[in-house]
Amino acid sequence: MANIMMWEAIMRAHDEEMANDPMVIAMGEDIGVVGGTYKATTGLYDKYGEQRVMDTPISENGYTGLGIGASFLGVRPIIEIMSVNFAWLAMDQIFNTAAKVRYMSGGQLQAPVVIRSPGGTAHQLGSQHSARMEKVFMGVAGLRVVTPSNSRQAYGLLKSAVRCNDPVFINEHELMYNMRGEVPEDEYFHPLEGSEVAREGRDVTLFGYNISVHWCLKAAELLSQYHGIEAEVVDLFALSPLDREGIRNSVSKTHRAVIVEEAEPAVGVGAEVMAIINEECFFELDAAPVRVSALNVPIPYNHAMEKAALPDENDVVEAVRTMFGV
Amino acid sequence: MKDTDKKRVLREMLFARRFEERCYEAYVERNIGGFLHLYPGEEACAFGVLEAARPGHDYVITSYRDHIHAIKSGADPKRVMAELFARETGVSKGRGGSMHIFDVANRFMGGYALVGGPFPLAAGIAKGIQMQGGDEICICFLGDAANNQGTFHESLNMAKIWNLPVLYVCENNLYGIGTRIDRSTAVIDQYQRVSGYNIPSAQEDGQDFDKVYSAANKAIKHVRSGKGPYFLELMTYRYRGHSMSDSNAYRAKTEERMWSHRDPVIMLRDRLIDSGALTLDEYKDMDTAILDEIEDEVIRYATESPEPPVSEVQRFVLAENDPWVRGGVQ
Numbered sequence: 221m222a223n224i225m226m227w228e229a230i231m232r233a234h235d236e237e238m239a240n241d242p243m244v245i246a247m248g249e250d251i252g253v254v255g256g257t258y259k260a261t262t263g264l265y266d267k268y269g270e271q272r273v274m275d276t277p278i279s280e281n282g283y284t285g286l287g288i289g290a291s292f293l294g295v296r297p298i299i300e301i302m303s304v305n306f307a308w309l310a311m312d313q314i315f316n317t318a319a320k321v322r323y324m325s326g327g328q329l330q331a332p333v334v335i336r337s338p339g340g341t342a343h344q345l346g347s348q349h350s351a352r353m354e355k356v357f358m359g360v361a362g363l364r365v366v367t368p369s370n371s372r373q374a375y376g377l378l379k380s381a382v383r384c385n386d387p388v389f390i391n392e393h394e395l396m397y398n399m400r401g402e403v404p405e406d407e408y409f410h411p412l413e414g415s416e417v418a419r420e421g422r423d424v425t426l427f428g429y430n431i432s433v434h435w436c437l438k439a440a441e442l443l444s445q446y447h448g449i450e451a452e453v454v455d456l457f458a459l460s461p462l463d464r465e466g467i468r469n470s471v472s473k474t475h476r477a478v479i480v481e482e483a484e485p486a487v488g489v490g491a492e493v494m495a496i497i498n499e500e501c502f503f504e505l506d507a508a509p510v511r512v513s514a515l516n517v518p519i520p521y522n523h524a525m526e527k528a529a530l531p532d533e534n535d536v537v538e539a540v541r542t543m544f545g546v
Numbered sequence: 547m548k549d550t551d552k553k554r555v556l557r558e559m560l561f562a563r564r565f566e567e568r569c570y571e572a573y574v575e576r577n578i579g580g581f582l583h584l585y586p587g588e589e590a591c592a593f594g595v596l597e598a599a600r601p602g603h604d605y606v607i608t609s610y611r612d613h614i615h616a617i618k619s620g621a622d623p624k625r626v627m628a629e630l631f632a633r634e635t636g637v638s639k640g641r642g643g644s645m646h647i648f649d650v651a652n653r654f655m656g657g658y659a660l661v662g663g664p665f666p667l668a669a670g671i672a673k674g675i676q677m678q679g680g681d682e683i684c685i686c687f688l689g690d691a692a693n694n695q696g697t698f699h700e701s702l703n704m705a706k707i708w709n710l711p712v713l714y715v716c717e718n719n720l721y722g723i724g725t726r727i728d729r730s731t732a733v734i735d736q737y738q739r740v741s742g743y744n745i746p747s748a749q750e751d752g753q754d755f756d757k758v759y760s761a762a763n764k765a766i767k768h769v770r771s772g773k774g775p776y777f778l779e780l781m782t783y784r785y786r787g788h789s790m791s792d793s794n795a796y797r798a799k800t801e802e803r804m805w806s807h808r809d810p811v812i813m814l815r816d817r818l819i820d821s822g823a824l825t826l827d828e829y830k831d832m833d834t835a836i837l838d839e840i841e842d843e844v845i846r847y848a849t850e851s852p853e854p855p856v857s858e859v860q861r862f863v864l865a866e867n868d869p870w871v872r873g874g875v876q
Contacts, residue, residue, distance in 0.1 A: 282700025289670020325648035326639030327862045385865035409873040
């Protein structure tokens, strides 16, 4: 095992996949000579050259569409969109082309692109650099959506995404690139579907993904330490498709569910997981499921207001205490 | 080009005209649903350019007005009509429809319904060609109104900086849906807009097959020789409205009459008659044979083909049995 930061894990996945297949390319703003805003493509430009490590103009819809077009011919682009907020500009090509081309061509064409982008809020980046858009991507058929919570997942998900024949959106997080974690020394491919139990528990299931897995884990420790509640933490690294079986299994065991998301509640991961619980295991429930979400506001610049707009481990603890009446 | 080749092209263009007119009837008969955008009036554009290219070898991509570009690229007209009839035997297995004709075996990379959407896709296909090292080019046909999308500017810029083998053909039919070009577009001559990206460009009469063919030869030679992108503007006119749901009330009858005197099929026909390569009777026989072929073969095939099984409605959303979904485990 190597203990490496998430950006190093992503860089290693790029490097291995580019070495493995000459048709794998990297594209994005400042990813080449500069090495990437979050360093995730460091060194690739010098190693693989400008034909395969392309510093793009600031034309998100254009270069995303270009990557998709190239993928029609067997090129495997890893497209970095510097911030998920900018991915709004590329929605036309992602949704109208990549997600639909296999279907509307009757299976003749496919768009095996990987689109990576940091979502989530960082420190005081303001409304237009703090979007959380996973809910948008996971709502469209024809697209896979995964989101790593640690270095191992970041490495293994990217490697599988490059080789998978579907378009895959990888939702990363600006605050997590320097987070350390264990990654196998040997080559490792992470499944693009399923979920992982990040902590075993018997009393309540905390569903998290990406950064909220860490809030859930901290909350679980606090609940165990101060309230004698043993929470199970389920890491939903795959947001589309969601792991119905994993959700059912955990809720059938704990009979209680809290879904924790960094985004606004409407039409979100929490809403979707609740719907799945309803459909899969409603009669297993001992309490109504609860979601812990951001406030329904654009993210403010002021630090105290920003903090107030977003959930954290304390909000998770409060939600569980309310559920248990303790 | 020899007269015998021109006679073949004339037959293909007349076939395209009759094919589209028959689509109109089939739409009225409710055998074709959805939106239907027809090509009559613009035939010399697709035929002039693709006659100069290598259909089936070069990649072609276009908008929703796509039937004829697909056929000239090598798609079987029977299977294109079957697609319009939403049949399993259609080129896109009945999942695409008029706006989404695909025939990847013939390198016809599709019809797309978002105005301007194919601009970056074409540049990407050209990037793929560049990486594979072949001598193919990508030809992207779009209308004038698509040039007001951001993708036009973004794609021209990228095609130039990366020297991509892509030919953009602008079929300038003077209208974006129902809005005349001078009311929507600051610069009327589209080829001039390209100069801002240092890409060579030309404007040509899109009704005259010979002129289109000649201009396309020059353009294709440029792109295939590795000199990067080229932009060819062809001045043309569509006889019908933007789509079947368009009343076409926004155009003056005098304007329509003026363009009807410059019909691309008739112009090529008369040129062949003038040179003695064709007689009017031969042309009429050709027309009759085409009408028979469309009815007896094309329409019949589409009518008799089965619809796709509804049980397969969830096929083709994602790849089937992709091992990497499970992390490479079979």
